[in-house]
Amino acid sequence: MKRLGLGLAILLIGASALAGMRARYGGELRVVVPALPQAQDPAQLTSSSDLLSARLLFGTLWTQAPDGALSPSLAAAVPEPEASGRFFRIRLRPGLRFQDGTPVTAREVISSLSRLADPKLESPYSALVLPLVGVSSSTGKIGGLKAGGELEVQASLAFAYPDWPRALAHPAASIVLDKGQRPLRGTGPFVLRVDGPSTVRYEAFPDCPTGRPFADSLSMTLGDSRSAGRQLALSAAELTTVSLAEKGGTEGPALQASYLALNPAKLGAQAAPVRQAFEAALEVGDLTRFFVRGPASPMYGLLPPALDPASSAPRARPASPQLPAGMELTLLVESGDENHRAVAERMQVKLHDLGLALKISRLPRPAFRKAVAGGAYELALVSVMAIPEAGMALAQLVSLALGREAAREELRTIGGGADAAARKALALARAEQLLPRLPLLPLYAQASRVLARPGVAGIGFDASGAPSLADGWLSDPPRVRAAGEKP
């Protein structure tokens, strides 16, 4: 193990030597991931693997770099706010086509954004379209989105929200072709070929509007830290997003935020003392340090530290409350999430010390999501892929905890700020005010980290925290074997 780690470190150091080389086409990027993507639908992505896959399959109107800069992608340009930030005119680039050849028009843009409000999809990103006029909570239709021609979408907002285009850079707002069949068609650099139980395989989409990816194909396989490290060291994989003990690699912004959701409807009068018990028993810093694998930051405020730096500052913990004797609660955890499992076990131990028996119930993702959406839980560990715009990120949480109307009101308040800095300050202030009111106890925010073997270059992250694998290339693409040649 030690030898393997040393070898891996040397290899990772060697990767920097590629800087300055000219990118090459060809080869396959083999990526070892801790969990395979489960939702091949941008409106429903809830994990870093989902985010990664969404970036491969689908394209957005524009993208946002980690420094905040927006670059047009499917849109001809990033729209400027009109009518005091209540109207946006989105123009598409001509000649765009989905992976099946269908042209990309204003109609697909409108339907893709409307999907976020569709109650059947229960998208955790509905906040993205809440500023628009006429968002129907029953059908998901949005009156504020109109086609101004084949390639123009006119978006009317109910209130000023000048930062709306920034939010639409998130992969959740990808443009998709939804004809009722699965998988959905997108305009991303890769096409889904195999969606198996242990491997997901993608092939390059040569006519991608943003340009053909460097690699011919990309595969994702499931692995743990041992197998991922070994495969990288042996060049059996090019990349991994699995958390390894070794330092190095490229790290994105920590925007995958985890919260303890308390259901007041189930807890009743005990909601407040239970929350206080958790706050008293858990030191979020220790929790993150000892029980969360991979790059993560403790989160003391509602928003991840990447959006609100003050959120990383520890706060005084309340005293332990008096809980009813023999109290027993059930904590819902999504199975397959090892970090949440470890955190749940820690909670179990610490709450046990306070006399509260915590039963852990693990559910597969569909059942977990259904239980949380339906309010069928007492406590749940939920994960939110935060939109890298403070106001929208807060609206995401408010929508999750209090509903869309409350979220819309938050957006209305925040959108009233004079400029971007003022709006962000407003969002952070509201987050601080809402912290004790929302039934969400912030825990930590995770980032994705990509480790690559030597010979792999070009890997970066966008503002949403998704690695840009389409930009990755191999300096030594494997030679194509002749027919009959043994490997």
Place this chain on the structure above:
Amino acid sequence: MRLRTKLVLVALVSTLPFVVALPWALRAVQRAFDAELNSRLAGAERAAQASAADLSDKVGRALSKLAVDPAVEDLVRSLHDAKLDRGELAQSGTAARLMALMELDALEILDDQGRILASGHLPGRAGDLDGDGVELASRQPGRPVPRRIDIAAANGFAPALAMLAALPVDYGATRIYLVGGRTFGQAWAERLKELTGAAIAVLDGERELARTEAIELPRQAKIPVGELGSVVVELSDQAVRRTKSQIARVALGLWLAALGAALALAVILARRISRPVDALAQGARALAQGSLGHQVAVSSSGEIDELVRAFNAMSSDLRSATDRAVVAERVAAWQGVARRLAHEIKNPLTPIRMSVETLVAAHRAGRSDFDEIFRESAQAVLEEVERLRRIVDEFSQFARLPKPTLAPLELAELAGSVLALYSSPPEGIRIDRELGEGLQVEADRDQLWQVLINLLTNAIQAMPQGGRVLLRAVSLGEGSAALEVADQGPGIAAENRARLFEPYFTTKEGGTGLGLAIALRIAQEHGGTLEEIGLEGGGRGARFRLTLPRAR
């Protein structure tokens, strides 16, 4: 008490010793099983003590080995060189792997301050302080001691009783503590159960931490685990009780079977003995009722067979003797009848002879009054001849009395119709009646009519100066009824009483002496009797009672 009952009682009593002996036998079985169970319990207790000691030894050995294991050495060095973050150590699963490797149930890796860097048995404890581990390592390094711990379980926590040991491991200035142990848990209890066959429970005070099985009626041995708890070894008394119960059931079944067999045997014996005796008793009754020559047809053996044979021989002899006596009596009777008949016939012959001699003498003498003498003599001869004819007719009637034709007959109705003939009785005679209703007999109406006429005529003739005749129809119980005719005449003289029903015996002028003899015979032909029973209260007069069996 009947013989059959006596035999059954004897059979019952004969099985009583078995019943008395059963509890004693069961107590003996109980003592034997108790001794066996106590011996097994002592063995199981020794095995449990040895297993607990072995568990403690294994903890000490495992921790000593772990302290010098290269993996632990690497770990301490990595911490010392800051190559390994404490959080990474907690998340790496190292403690769980080492715990499994050393076959421990609990393992914690503590830093020099006692903070848990990693826990194999309760990963959620990482980051917490374990002061006891440090103290244990300082005070009794490597020596297992009993401790209460919590371990991860399917539903959160499970308390456990464990033997824990702690050791410090140093690398330069970096020190860690290894705290490891094995629990007296369910797996240990199950292994001990397999070894001893006993139920095993682990108690923390009164709280049950592990148990292999719940058994009924346990017999226990307790092995203390320090002052914290105990291991309880249990063997069930149930098997002993079940066996005892089974023996009791089998014995009871045997007793019941023996009782049943004895009863059946008694009944069979009783039937074989009592049936011939009953048959003999019935035979004796039949004999007494006149069924002479009655034979008892029962197959038997031994003394009973001899008795039956003797009875049958006696019955046959009695019939023969009776038949002979009847024949002799009949001969004697007919001799008497012949004598009486000759006498009766001879009596008229003398006047006839004398009349005829008178006529012959008068004719020879040429008497002038011969016609007168002839007429008187002829009259006398005719009267005597008429008397002879009547004697012969009655005798003929007596001798030819037909068999009665039986039919249901109401006595009151018969008596009423006979009394209708006496609606105008002779002067001075009064005929009274007391006729009970519903007295029905099986009888020949004409013959009973004749008997009743005969008795009423005798009664009236017995009172030439007049008097009262009483005709009664009375019940003599369920089996028979009677007609009684009583008069107020002179009664029956004592010297005549014995000959009253003898043919040709009469005290009446001109009587044939056959009336009562015929009446008696009719009564006998009907299975009844006719007797003179005298008046009630011993008054003057006679009373005849015709007794007949009642119709069924």
